[in-house]
Amino acid sequence: xxxxxxxxxxxxVMPVFLIVAFSAIIPLMTVVNYSxxxxxxxxxxxxxxxxxxxxxxxxxxxxxxxxRQFIFSFTILLIEIPLGIMVALMMxxxxxxxxxxxxxxxxxxxxxxxxxGTIWQIFGRADIGLFGAMMAKLGINYNYAxxxxxxxxxxxxxxxxxxxxxxxLLCYSGLRAIPEVYYQAARIDKASRWAVFxxxxxxxxxxxxxxxxxxxxxxxxxxxTEPFVLTGGxxxxxTTFLSQSLVQQAIGQFDxxxxxAFSLVYFLIILLVCWVFYTTIxxxxxxx
Amino acid sequence: MSNSSSMNxxxxxxxxIAEGSYSSQAxxxxxxxxxxxxxRHAMWRxxxxxTVYLILLLMPIYWLLNMSFKTNTEILxxxxxxxxxxxxxxxAKIFGDPTWYMGYVNSIIYVSMNMVISLLVALPAAYAFxxxxxxxxxxxxxxxxxxxxxxxxxxxxxxxxxxxxxxxFDTHIAVALAHxxxxxxxxxxxxxxxxxxxxxxxxxxxxxxxYSFPKFFVKIFLPxxxxxxxxxxxxxxxxxxxxxxxxxxxxxxDAKPIGAIMTRTVSASGMDWGLLAAAGVLTIVPGxxxxxxxxNHVAKGFALGxx
Numbered sequence: 001x002x003x004x005x006x007x008x009x010x011x012x013v014m015p016v017f018l019i020v021a022f023s024a025i026i027p028l029m030t031v032v033n034y035s036x037x038x039x040x041x042x043x044x045x046x047x048x049x050x051x052x053x054x055x056x057x058x059x060x061x062x063x064x065x066x067x068r069q070f071i072f073s074f075t076i077l078l079i080e081i082p083l084g085i086m087v088a089l090m091m092x093x094x095x096x097x098x099x100x101x102x103x104x105x106x107x108x109x110x111x112x113x114x115x116x117g118t119i120w121q122i123f124g125r126a127d128i129g130l131f132g133a134m135m136a137k138l139g140i141n142y143n144y145a146x147x148x149x150x151x152x153x154x155x156x157x158x159x160x161x162x163x164x165x166x167x168x169l170l171c172y173s174g175l176r177a178i179p180e181v182y183y184q185a186a187r188i189d190k191a192s193r194w195a196v197f198x199x200x201x202x203x204x205x206x207x208x209x210x211x212x213x214x215x216x217x218x219x220x221x222x223x224x225t226e227p228f229v230l231t232g233g234x235x236x237x238x239t240t241f242l243s244q245s246l247v248q249q250a251i252g253q254f255d256x257x258x259x260x261a262f263s264l265v266y267f268l269i270i271l272l273v274c275w276v277f278y279t280t281i282x283x284x285x286x287x288x
Numbered sequence: 289m290s291n292s293s294s295m296n297x298x299x300x301x302x303x304x305i306a307e308g309s310y311s312s313q314a315x316x317x318x319x320x321x322x323x324x325x326x327x328r329h330a331m332w333r334x335x336x337x338x339t340v341y342l343i344l345l346l347m348p349i350y351w352l353l354n355m356s357f358k359t360n361t362e363i364l365x366x367x368x369x370x371x372x373x374x375x376x377x378x379x380a381k382i383f384g385d386p387t388w389y390m391g392y393v394n395s396i397i398y399v400s401m402n403m404v405i406s407l408l409v410a411l412p413a414a415y416a417f418x419x420x421x422x423x424x425x426x427x428x429x430x431x432x433x434x435x436x437x438x439x440x441x442x443x444x445x446x447x448x449x450x451x452x453x454x455x456x457f458d459t460h461i462a463v464a465l466a467h468x469x470x471x472x473x474x475x476x477x478x479x480x481x482x483x484x485x486x487x488x489x490x491x492x493x494x495x496x497x498x499y500s501f502p503k504f505f506v507k508i509f510l511p512x513x514x515x516x517x518x519x520x521x522x523x524x525x526x527x528x529x530x531x532x533x534x535x536x537x538x539x540x541x542d543a544k545p546i547g548a549i550m551t552r553t554v555s556a557s558g559m560d561w562g563l564l565a566a567a568g569v570l571t572i573v574p575g576x577x578x579x580x581x582x583x584n585h586v587a588k589g590f591a592l593g594x595x
Contacts, residue, residue: 110575
């Protein structure tokens, strides 16, 4: 659609700008402020330059948390994207069944994140939870509170359970936008199921899949509440992701300087990855 | 816009498919019935697969529901798919105690406030982004989106200090404003998608007919994107309702969300599993109600209006 050049449109954007600036720019400036100062109390503070940044960059614990974070994000993307597409292909398209399936699939998305943690905390316990008990029946001494591997498995499983519906619903809405004539043409050509998927459905899904990957990457990169409730980051630090190590540092130890420097680095990583995605989307839209 | 490329893909796909079918020169009638049978098989596979997925999806929730109707002694004494001594005691405890049920009221208040604020500011902005070019529009859009990407953990402490210093700590509006950080950008994004689907000619005709901008916007434009507004409200509800980290940090007593109150079930005498489960079940109910209302539009909304 052609757009009209009109700088008065700024007036319409102004309220959004003000409200987001209030809750984004002011706090961000506070963070920047902390990241270059050593603060003893509200009246004694020294400018320390990039010292906190150096400290953060060399901090082993943060390196580990960052690596864990990337492994986690890629694992869940690898599972959730294909699984989400599969579920979307299976979802009924017509009648009462379609609405019902839509509502049921969307339920996990609307559960508060701490309750998601609680659900899996209960579900994974061998004494009172079905999943834990089933694992025990299979002869596995399943305990997410003491075995790092089991803790990982539970956290990944929880995230897959929680967020595959988002990918599935995105793909479902992408599939609904394909005109029926495409399928009719494929039927006349006696296209195989795979050919229909590869040459008709998948190209139409590209747009929503990019949104899906972007949202899932961002949100999994910021994950805090669910693992916090489920494992508390443990056993040891095996499921401590970036957000949690940041909160530990800022609130737990009250190391404001390093925590602020860490925040900025963290934010920049997310921003960088998302900028790559955003430009890709924009380029793809331009190509069309 | 997407026609040329998709046409190409389509054409190439048709070629490939056509080539494939030439090689298998089978008689006409049996092939059709075979294809039909294949389609029926695929449909059944889909149904069975979907049922299995839904069972796996709902099982953890069912387990929570099941537990909420049990007493703690029954929960700890062994696993069962149905409560033996069905009890509503856990729910009675929540509805009989203001410190419990006010948690739900608080959550609903700040979520509603956030929905209203997000929609009010996002509607005009989304219109501007979908209709006009202006200095810095692309940068502004990316900057807005970048706030959706900001990890709440980064803003935890500054938010606490900011809201304390302006005297908003422990109020509903503080949480509502804090949640605007990620909900407003999302609302602008979704609404812009829906608005771009409305042809420009409608705007122009209305202006020629003598409508002023506010009158046109409210009387003609908003009704056209009704479903978009509903879906946006749904997403604002969703992300504000499920967030706990900021909500917990910005409140202490008066505006404490239910998620923070739930931690009370841990006590010296051990976990009160039944009560925890009941509280958890009650946090799921509002979400189901809300999605029921937007079920017919939500499929489009999930692609953020951009299918």
